[in-house]
Amino acid sequence: MTTALRTTGLTVRYRRRRALHDCSLALPAGRVAALVGPNGAGKTTLLHTVAGLLAPDAGEVAVAGEVAFMAQDKPLYDTFTVAETLTFGRRLNPGWDDAYATARLAGLGIPPDRRVSRLSGGQQTQVALTVALARRPDLLVLDEPLADLDPLARHDVMRSLMVAVAERPLTVLISSHVVADLRDTCDWLIVLNQGRVQVSGDIDDLLAEHLVLTGPAGSAGGPAGARVVESSLTDRRTRLLVRGAPAPDPRWSARPADLEELVMAYLRSPEAAALPAPRGVSA
Numbered sequence: 001m002t003t004a005l006r007t008t009g010l011t012v013r014y015r016r017r018r019a020l021h022d023c024s025l026a027l028p029a030g031r032v033a034a035l036v037g038p039n040g041a042g043k044t045t046l047l048h049t050v051a052g053l054l055a056p057d058a059g060e061v062a063v064a065g066e067v068a069f070m071a072q073d074k075p076l077y078d079t080f081t082v083a084e085t086l087t088f089g090r091r092l093n094p095g096w097d098d099a100y101a102t103a104r105l106a107g108l109g110i111p112p113d114r115r116v117s118r119l120s121g122g123q124q125t126q127v128a129l130t131v132a133l134a135r136r137p138d139l140l141v142l143d144e145p146l147a148d149l150d151p152l153a154r155h156d157v158m159r160s161l162m163v164a165v166a167e168r169p170l171t172v173l174i175s176s177h178v179v180a181d182l183r184d185t186c187d188w189l190i191v192l193n194q195g196r197v198q199v200s201g202d203i204d205d206l207l208a209e210h211l212v213l214t215g216p217a218g219s220a221g222g223p224a225g226a227r228v229v230e231s232s233l234t235d236r237r238t239r240l241l242v243r244g245a246p247a248p249d250p251r252w253s254a255r256p257a258d259l260e261e262l263v264m265a266y267l268r269s270p271e272a273a274a275l276p277a278p279r280g281v282s283a
């Protein structure tokens, strides 16, 4: 397994405020990784550090190959046409693949003579994405590319990103607040919370090892052997999200957790973690 991105003990401060603390993760090549976390968790700081725009105060970032970064506020010039945007990209990037960029935009039905300011938000995102992809990166880093797009445009952007990933060897790291947008597209999950990496792993593996248990009220610890990530209590039932399968107990019913439940449970329990061994900490 080749590692496309590895961060080791990454710490970043803005003056005295620590935005990232001791972040270590490894992303295998060819994965599409979702980076999720609440406002202020450090997602943009992590992406900027991976893209080389910020220098860490401690720790290291290692990327296998070239990185292309698409910032949150789509880096396009409003007064340029789409064709001029591509010309600009070609002049700035030695490894630029013009045939790919032109064909991709034609396939998406985006007219080359249209001014960027006259494109829809979804089309602007597609142009910015095309500029990033035409640089032929090994690692594509996207900071909230779906923000301010309607659900249809979000779906189109993610689907076209999947086409790009299927066409070439590419690893993608994409931040978003909307977990539902990422479920069909991403196969790796990174949860960042309060500047720390809380979860990093294969989504199917994570889902397979987490359960939602429902059982008697007043038993927040759950059945024997349960590793509780989060518990919520009502006066009648206890609901737990647990990692690993506890011993069978007839008082508790179990069902698989979905991705949103898993993410929310970790975000509400900043002390819990699901990280790979040997560096990992059990929930």
Ligand SMILES: Nc1ncnc2c1ncn2[C@@H]1O[C@H](COP(=O)(O)OP(=O)(O)OP(=O)(O)O)[C@@H](O)[C@H]1O
Residues within 6 Å of the ligand: 014, 015, 017, 018, 019, 037, 038, 039, 040, 041, 042, 043, 044, 045, 046
């Ligand atoms: N330029 C800056 N100067 C000072 N503090 C900053 C700066 N940029 C970010 N921060 C702080 O660092 C922390 C992490 O911010 P960051 O933007 O990385 O979070 P985020 O997860 O991307 O948030 P959001 O989801 O709101 O975009 C926050 O507490 C933020 O206020």
